[in-house]
Amino acid sequence: MTELVEFTVLGLVLASVYAVAASGLVVTYTTSGIFNFAHGAIGMMSTFLFWQFTVGWDMHWALAMFIILVGIAPAFGWIVDRVIMRGLANTSEVTRIVVPIGLLFALLSLAPLIWRPTENRLVPPIFGRQLYDVLGINVTRHQLVVVAIAVVVALGLRFLLFKTRSGVAMRAVVDSRELTQLNGASPGRSSALSWALGSSLAALAGILIADQVGLEVLALTLLVINAYAAAVVGRLTSLPLTFLGAGILGLAQSYAVGFMPDTPAWLAERGIEASGALRTAIPVVMLFIVLLLVPHAPLRGGGIQRSREAAVRPDLRGSLIGFAVVIGVTVVLSGMLTEANLVAWGKGFAFALIMLSLVPLTGYGGQISLAQLSFAGIGAWAVATWGTNGSPLGLVAAIVAAAAVGAVIALPALRLRGIYLALATLAFAVFMERAVFTQQAVFGGSKPVSRPQFGPLELTSNRAFVIFMAVAFCAVGMGVVLLRRSRFGRRLQAMKDSPAACATLGMSLTTTKLMVFALSAAIAGLGGALLASLQRLASPANFDLLHALPILLLAVAGGVALVSGSLFGGFMLASFAIVPGWIPEGWEIAGFNARNSFSNLLLLLPAVLGVSLAHNPNGAAHEIGQQVRGVLARVRGATGEDEPDMVLPPRNVETLGVDRPLRDEDIAAVDTLLGLDEEVIGAAARSR
Amino acid sequence: MPLLEVADVSVRFGGHMAVEAATLSADAGSVTGLIGPNGAGKTTLFNVICGLVSPVHGRVRFDGDDITGTSTHQRARRGLARTFQRLELFGSLTVLENLQVAAEIPRRERRAPVATRVDAAVEQCGLGPFLHRRADVITTGQARLVELARALVTEPRMLLADEPASGLDSSETEHFGDLLARLAADGLGVLLVEHDVSLVMKVCSRISVLDYGKVIATGTPAEVRADQRVVQAYLGVPVEAPT
Numbered sequence: 001m002t003e004l005v006e007f008t009v010l011g012l013v014l015a016s017v018y019a020v021a022a023s024g025l026v027v028t029y030t031t032s033g034i035f036n037f038a039h040g041a042i043g044m045m046s047t048f049l050f051w052q053f054t055v056g057w058d059m060h061w062a063l064a065m066f067i068i069l070v071g072i073a074p075a076f077g078w079i080v081d082r083v084i085m086r087g088l089a090n091t092s093e094v095t096r097i098v099v100p101i102g103l104l105f106a107l108l109s110l111a112p113l114i115w116r117p118t119e120n121r122l123v124p125p126i127f128g129r130q131l132y133d134v135l136g137i138n139v140t141r142h143q144l145v146v147v148a149i150a151v152v153v154a155l156g157l158r159f160l161l162f163k164t165r166s167g168v169a170m171r172a173v174v175d176s177r178e179l180t181q182l183n184g185a186s187p188g189r190s191s192a193l194s195w196a197l198g199s200s201l202a203a204l205a206g207i208l209i210a211d212q213v214g215l216e217v218l219a220l221t222l223l224v225i226n227a228y229a230a231a232v233v234g235r236l237t238s239l240p241l242t243f244l245g246a247g248i249l250g251l252a253q254s255y256a257v258g259f260m261p262d263t264p265a266w267l268a269e270r271g272i273e274a275s276g277a278l279r280t281a282i283p284v285v286m287l288f289i290v291l292l293l294v295p296h297a298p299l300r301g302g303g304i305q306r307s308r309e310a311a312v313r314p315d316l317r318g319s320l321i322g323f324a325v326v327i328g329v330t331v332v333l334s335g336m337l338t339e340a341n342l343v344a345w346g347k348g349f350a351f352a353l354i355m356l357s358l359v360p361l362t363g364y365g366g367q368i369s370l371a372q373l374s375f376a377g378i379g380a381w382a383v384a385t386w387g388t389n390g391s392p393l394g395l396v397a398a399i400v401a402a403a404a405v406g407a408v409i410a411l412p413a414l415r416l417r418g419i420y421l422a423l424a425t426l427a428f429a430v431f432m433e434r435a436v437f438t439q440q441a442v443f444g445g446s447k448p449v450s451r452p453q454f455g456p457l458e459l460t461s462n463r464a465f466v467i468f469m470a471v472a473f474c475a476v477g478m479g480v481v482l483l484r485r486s487r488f489g490r491r492l493q494a495m496k497d498s499p500a501a502c503a504t505l506g507m508s509l510t511t512t513k514l515m516v517f518a519l520s521a522a523i524a525g526l527g528g529a530l531l532a533s534l535q536r537l538a539s540p541a542n543f544d545l546l547h548a549l550p551i552l553l554l555a556v557a558g559g560v561a562l563v564s565g566s567l568f569g570g571f572m573l574a575s576f577a578i579v580p581g582w583i584p585e586g587w588e589i590a591g592f593n594a595r596n597s598f599s600n601l602l603l604l605l606p607a608v609l610g611v612s613l614a615h616n617p618n619g620a621a622h623e624i625g626q627q628v629r630g631v632l633a634r635v636r637g638a639t640g641e642d643e644p645d646m647v648l649p650p651r652n653v654e655t656l657g658v659d660r661p662l663r664d665e666d667i668a669a670v671d672t673l674l675g676l677d678e679e680v681i682g683a684a685a686r687s688r
Numbered sequence: 689m690p691l692l693e694v695a696d697v698s699v700r701f702g703g704h705m706a707v708e709a710a711t712l713s714a715d716a717g718s719v720t721g722l723i724g725p726n727g728a729g730k731t732t733l734f735n736v737i738c739g740l741v742s743p744v745h746g747r748v749r750f751d752g753d754d755i756t757g758t759s760t761h762q763r764a765r766r767g768l769a770r771t772f773q774r775l776e777l778f779g780s781l782t783v784l785e786n787l788q789v790a791a792e793i794p795r796r797e798r799r800a801p802v803a804t805r806v807d808a809a810v811e812q813c814g815l816g817p818f819l820h821r822r823a824d825v826i827t828t829g830q831a832r833l834v835e836l837a838r839a840l841v842t843e844p845r846m847l848l849a850d851e852p853a854s855g856l857d858s859s860e861t862e863h864f865g866d867l868l869a870r871l872a873a874d875g876l877g878v879l880l881v882e883h884d885v886s887l888v889m890k891v892c893s894r895i896s897v898l899d900y901g902k903v904i905a906t907g908t909p910a911e912v913r914a915d916q917r918v919v920q921a922y923l924g925v926p927v928e929a930p931t
Contacts, residue, residue, distance in 0.1 A: 487792045494778040494789040501776035504738050505790045505842055506764035 006137045007258035008251065013143045015250025016150030017209040019243045021223070022230035023157055024201025028077075029236045031170045031194035034085050035419045037100040040224025041107035042199050043206030044217060046073050048115050050207045051123050051215055061126050065207065069200050077199030081192045093418045094362055098556045101370075104221070105549045106607030111217045113600050123210035146208050153201065154243055160197075161239075170194055218546065225430060226253075228423055229287040235294055236419070245290070253282050271440030281435040284427040291424045292412050314563065319481045322564060323474035330470035334463045342462045344577040346534045349469040352570025353527030355555035356473070356563060359480050361520035363561030364489055366496030367513060368418065371409070371425040373551055374432040375402040375521040376528025377543030381442060383449055383529035384538040390453035398529030399522045406521020407514055414513050417499075429548055437540035446539035449532045462534075469530050476523055477563040492516055550606035557609035559619025568621045572609075576602045689752060691716040691877045692737065692768075692846050697746030699732050699901075706732045708901040709746070716845060716877040719868055721892035721909075723882065725921060729901040730881045731773055734848050737879075738770050739763050750846070765795055769844035771835040773851040773881075779824030783815055783834050786823050791841040799843055809837040813867065828855035832864065846877040853884045865891045889913070897921065 021043065028036045036042075046068050053064035080103065088096050115121070125142035132139050161167040169185040170193065180187050205227070206220055213219050226249055233245025256279045263274045278285070334342055354376045361367050379398035387394015409428050416424050437443055451459045459465045483489045495502050495512055503509055532538040554572050559565025580599040587594035690713035699707040707729040714720040724730055735741035737748055739760035747756045755763050778786050787809060791802040799805065810816060813833045818826050823834060832852050839847055849868065853861040865887045872878050872891075882888045888895060889909045897905040897912060899921040905912055912918055 487788075490781065490785055490789045490792070493781055494786075497778040497780055498776045500740060501772070501778065501838075502789075503740070503760035504764055504770050505838065506761050506793045506795070507789075508759075508761045 002136060003258060005135050007254045009134065009137060009139055009143070010257075011251035011254030012247070013146050013250070014209075014212075014253060015247045016147045017205050018226050018230045018250055019150045019246035020153050020201055020208065021205035021227035022234075022242045022246050023153060023239055024198040024205070025224075025227050025231045026234060026236060026239055026242050027157065027170075027201070028194050028198035029231075031173055032081065032085060032191040034088060034096055034100060035236070035422075036195075036198060037097070037224075038080075038103035038107060039198065039202045039227065040206075040221045041104045042073065042076065043202035043224070044220035045107050045111060046199075046203030047123065047206035047210045047220055048111055048215065048217075050203075050210070051121055052115075055121070055123070065126075068203050068207070073199040073203035074196035077195035077197070078192050080199075081195035085191075085195065086188070092366070094366070094368055094556060094560065097368055097419060097422050098553060101549060102553050102557075102607045102609070104607075105553060106604060108217060108221055108546075108549075109600075109603040109607055115215075115217075117217065121215040123207070123215055125211040126207070142211065149204070149208065150243075153204075154239070157239055166190070166193060222430075222545070225287065225426070226283040228426075229283045229290065232287060232290045232294065232420075232423065249283060249286055252286065253279075256282055271444065273439060277435035277438065281431050284430045284434070288412075288424055288427040288431070291416060291420055291427070314481045314484055316481065316485070319478065319563065323478060326474055326567065327467070327470050330467055334466050339462055341578050341581070342466055343534060344574050346462070346466040346469050347531065347577070348571040348574030349466070349473045350527050350531035350534060350570070351551065351554075351573045352567045353473055353476060353530065354524050354551055355558065355566035355569045356477060356480060357520045357523035357527065358552070358555045358560050359563060359566060360483055360489075360492060360523075361516055362556075363559075363565075364484055364496065365492035365513070365516045367516065368422040369425040369517075369520070370422055370548060370552060371429040371432070372520070372524045373528075373543050373545075373548035374429045375406055375524035376531065377432065377437055377540065378402045378405050378521075379525030379528030380449070380532035380538040380543065381437075381447070382525070383452075383532055384443075384447035387452060387529070387533070388450060390450050392452045392454055394449075394533075395452055395526065395529055398525045402525020402528070403518040403522035406525075407518040409521075410514050410517030414510050426545075429545055433540070433544045437543060443538060443540045446537050446541075449536050449538050451533045451536065465534060469534065472526070472530060473567070476526065477567075480523075480563050488515070553606040553609060557606070557619055559621035562619065562621045562625075564625065565619050565621035568619075568624075572605070576605075690714060691751055692879065693747075693749040694733065694737060695747045695749065697733065697736055697743045697748065699729070699736060699741060700744045705901050707736065707743070707898075710898065710901065710903050712896040712903055712906065714846065714877050714879040715894075717872060717875050718893040719872045719878040719880055719891045721880050721882065721888040721895035722898060723885065723888055723895060723912075724898035728898040728921075730898055731850055732901075733898065734770060734850050734879075734881060737763075737848060738768060764793075764842065764844075767843070767845035768848070769839035769842050769846070770848035771832070771839055771850055771852055773854065775828070775831045775835060777823040777831055777834055777838075779822070781823055782820050783823055783826065783830075784810075784819045786834055786838050787815075787841050790838045793842065802841075805841045805843065809840045812840065812871075813837040829857070829860040832856060832860075836864075836867070840871075844876065846879065847871070849878060849880045849882075851881055851883060853882055853887055861887055 021039065025036060025039050028034070028039070049068055049072065050061075050064055053059040053067065054061050084099060084103065088099060125140060127142040127145040128140070130141045132141065132144060134144075159167075161171055169180060170190045172180040172183070172185060173187045173190045180190070202224075206223075209223065210220070213223060227246075229249050230245035231242050233248070234241035234243075260275050260279060263272070263276070267274050330345070334345065337345060354372055357372050357375070358369070361369055379402045382398040382401040383394040385394075386397035409425075412424075451465055453459060459468050484493075491502075491507065491512055495507070495509060499509055502512075528543065531542065535542075550573055551569075554569030555566055558567075558569030558572070576599070580595050580602065583595045583598055585595060589597065692714040694710060694712050697707055697710045698705060710729070710733055712720075712722065722730055722733070732741060736743050739755075739758065739762075743756070747754055749755065750763065750766055750768060753766075755766065755768075778789060781789065784806070787806045788802065791805045800808075810819060813836055815830075815833060815837055818830055823831065826834065832855070836847075836849070836852065852864055852868075856864060861884055868878055868880065869891045880888065880892060892909060895905075895907065895909055895912045896903050897915070897918045899917075904917045904921060905915040907915070
């Protein structure tokens, strides 16, 4: 009985921290409409700052807390809203999800640059270890204060949202941004205020839990997944239900530590550690289950979405030339590169393939997945298991296994859309990382992989294998280009634009989503298998969330609707291993090792590119393509031939003709505005 | 037997009864009107018929079969098509691709080739001049025609048209009305929700009037026009002048 009370109290303390973190998430989401994936990272940075102030600079904890919670954290939230999130108006759901993930990754990469991870840091429980007797068990003062703080936060938020002018305006923005504006309130101000408040709550949660989790960048950042699970119970909008969710999760975790039986012997003998895996995976399991259980809005028409993203229909000739160039360059360059750089070049193709898996899924079909690297991990495992002695069956097994898991995981996720789908796939990815890939029976630390052999065709040399990877990427890439031009490609694009219209025309969204999820997982599985074959090693370390984030960021930053975008993203990621090597060893700039510093700065690049999507949602490959086409058009002297096979979204007429010459789409927008169709324009031209 | 029957359907959104025990029917080969003031529940009823909203009570029958529990896409495959009050075109596709997507959705029964059905709908709705433009840059009038054409390529037996004339000028509305009448003459059943009363009176053979979620009158245009409850629903109850 005492044990039960003990674990209940511990659970409630955990729950209090989750509640504080989750309520910050909910306040930001309901007011600004943007799900702050970086919530945990903001808490992590704040906690490190707190350590710096209190331990590093000997500041009193109360003053440090005041400076962080009232000054730095809210200011950061305010600035993030003003500078980054404000730019997300009229962008697709994918962009609105990826930009905060960019911010998460930026903070995750930045923190170890400021606070070197090699140093051991401790945050003592702020409110002391003095013990009190509660219901017959000993509780520290820190634990009591944490619970009290959660209660104060709950009451404070209730007061703010219902009794103050700013709070009412924040709630009004949720209902109707336009109406709030018409009534004299400023939605921009409300949204900035919610970001400030959210950041402050993230900081508070981080500081409160630091004594339990330790000052560790990734652990503190990923604590936010627990907050996601709690917030989803409240459907990201209800604060009371969010607090309930936090309570359930805190208690479940605490009871699991106290009462979950050990793994049965028959499982342990087979290298499966079920109990420990389940304990660490409780938050993601809860997140996944709740996502499937909470009722979701039915399909509704939302009118034609005018998004800033361009929809691209790739042209065949250009794609063929592009693929030929990729293979040609690889053949030539692979004879010149060092072995290490050759492997890095090969990794570029593996990453590009994994990113390519997002093109049909996200680029064409509008479905979001944060689990692509997990499918790649399944591919790596399959090739290690069935590809022994160079059997090409390993690659086939990788494709089939990943597709099968992709379809199985898609089944429950089919009814989810947007942010809920993103969270469900994230939960799956973290589950695979924590509970599956770590098992002795799966990777067992790491597995050796032999490279496939096709009859007499030997791929044992790095050069031969990298050329094979280039050909594989181009073949799959061509398939994806043809897919976009096919019936299925049109279906995917239609599903992205209006699921409601698709259903009323007779399209089964379930089948379409299932097919595209399986296809996408298969491509990622192939990418993972090739990566493992290239390295001759399948290791779970390659497929964790920390590696998954830059893959998603660079895929979208490269251009998620373009095959060239994935190539751009893949090689950008691979170049991080090559480029710093060009700086001579031992060079110093202002006392810093130039190679290491540059290497560290490169780590920030995916984040910067991800965040920059707010301003350029089409991605880099699209922009480069536009520039190249512009130059080509000028060289050809604007003969009108070879018009780009690309349809651009309309622009606001207010932006026309101010500081640049009119483009075709500007004229089309004016035509639309004036209600002119080709017939009228043609007649007018003839009469002239 | 009517092609489409809605029997005693009720829809509740939280504490609000959006539709209450509504009963109506629509025949093949004619245009049936569904009118009512704003917020009367017309679009909600459409959503129930095509399966986007589940009723708390009542049945929907199509061609004699109870389709209340079937999914939206299965209803469409039986021959039920619709257009939307707020346009639901595939904005990133061209007008032609919008039609192709709809025409390519597989059905069990044998139909004319995709290209034949698309060409026929393009011709019927006059989409030629803007066939290759992106669907989110065309005018509202053009977009209404594209939505109609996109529904027609699925070869429906019953078309639910949700305020097809909103956003159209008078000549476009007239043109649209003529088109609906022609389609009905060719055997298509049309259930028309519309605010433009003159259009409804002109093309509909029967009209149902919805107010506060209830069907308050059903009859020919002349009968409905003369019905006191309809007049009150639209104009309000006359107040006795103070003496």
